Amino acid sequence: MDLENNKAQMRKGILEYCILSVLSRNSCYASDIIKELKEAEVIVVEGTLYPLLTRQKNAGTTGPSPQIL
Amino acid sequence: MKITVSINLGGYSFNIDEDAYAELKMYLKNLELHFAREESSSEILSDIETRMAELFRTKLTNYKQVINIEDVRQAISILGTPEDISDNNGPSARDKFSSPGYHRLYRDSDHRVIGGVCAGMAAYWDLEIWVVRLIFFVLAMMGVGILVYLILYIVLPEAKTTAEKIEMRGNPVNIHNIKDSVKKEFDTVRKNMKL
Numbered sequence: 001m002d003l004e005n006n007k008a009q010m011r012k013g014i015l016e017y018c019i020l021s022v023l024s025r026n027s028c029y030a031s032d033i034i035k036e037l038k039e040a041e042v043i044v045v046e047g048t049l050y051p052l053l054t055r056q057k058n059a060g061t062t063g064p065s066p067q068i069l
Numbered sequence: 070m071k072i073t074v075s076i077n078l079g080g081y082s083f084n085i086d087e088d089a090y091a092e093l094k095m096y097l098k099n100l101e102l103h104f105a106r107e108e109s110s111s112e113i114l115s116d117i118e119t120r121m122a123e124l125f126r127t128k129l130t131n132y133k134q135v136i137n138i139e140d141v142r143q144a145i146s147i148l149g150t151p152e153d154i155s156d157n158n159g160p161s162a163r164d165k166f167s168s169p170g171y172h173r174l175y176r177d178s179d180h181r182v183i184g185g186v187c188a189g190m191a192a193y194w195d196l197e198i199w200v201v202r203l204i205f206f207v208l209a210m211m212g213v214g215i216l217v218y219l220i221l222y223i224v225l226p227e228a229k230t231t232a233e234k235i236e237m238r239g240n241p242v243n244i245h246n247i248k249d250s251v252k253k254e255f256d257t258v259r260k261n262m263k264l
Contacts, residue, residue: 030120031120045150046148046149047100050120051107055109
């Protein structure tokens with residue numbers, strides 16, 4: 001149980017860096033990030049990403065880009 | 070032949086089968102509960118709803134204009150149930166929530182006459198609403214009731230979400246109770262439509 005929890009926490013921590021690394025190449029839509037992470041088999045369901053993106057946006061590490069808007 | 074319901078999801082309007090509507094509503098309520106303790110839960114939910122709307126729009130053609138239960142299930146499997154999401158999300162809001170006897174005083178605006186303070190207290194202590202109202206009326210006659218009511222109105226939060234309404238009645242917030250209250254809501258909607 002503890003091990004499972006640790007694994008989940010690690011995956012969660014890495015996921016945030018994955019989002020940043022996808023975005024560091026190019027700004028893109030949330031759906032593009034989802035597609036890329038799904039292909040890499042980092043995430044299984046899309047719902048995982050939305051809370052992270054919102055958290056990152058509020059922390060100021062990611063945000064809407066003027067080019068896309 | 071089936072009855073359809075018209076919904077607004079992420080700013081788009083969809084016609085959706087009645088059974089699919091029930092499933093979708095249950096799913097969104099579950100998500101709402103799952104993210105309830107998250108700081109920006111409404112934002113997360115609206116993101117998910119928008120994505121859901123995108124997925125639905127790809128399902129519609131000239132020959133198929135109604136979302137059916139299959140479409141809803143498929144979209145849910147893509148987006149993930151709260152259980153799937155929490156797997157990657159560490160300890161979730163639900164753990165804190167489902168502790169037995171989580172019981173809070175709220176204003177119950179569903180049964181309100183003025184601000185729902187009396188209805189909320191009645192739900193909290195499991196009294197008949199008229200008893201609480203009578204007490205307040207007597208207090209008001211004595212000159213303190215109105216002030217007390219005003220203070221409580223300001224201090225007590227309104228029970229807005231399903232989770233809060235269940236907390237108000239003192240039932241543990243779990244899938245079973247949510248299912249019950251969603252079903253109750255759904256039955257009211259259906260009754261209203263038939264009238």
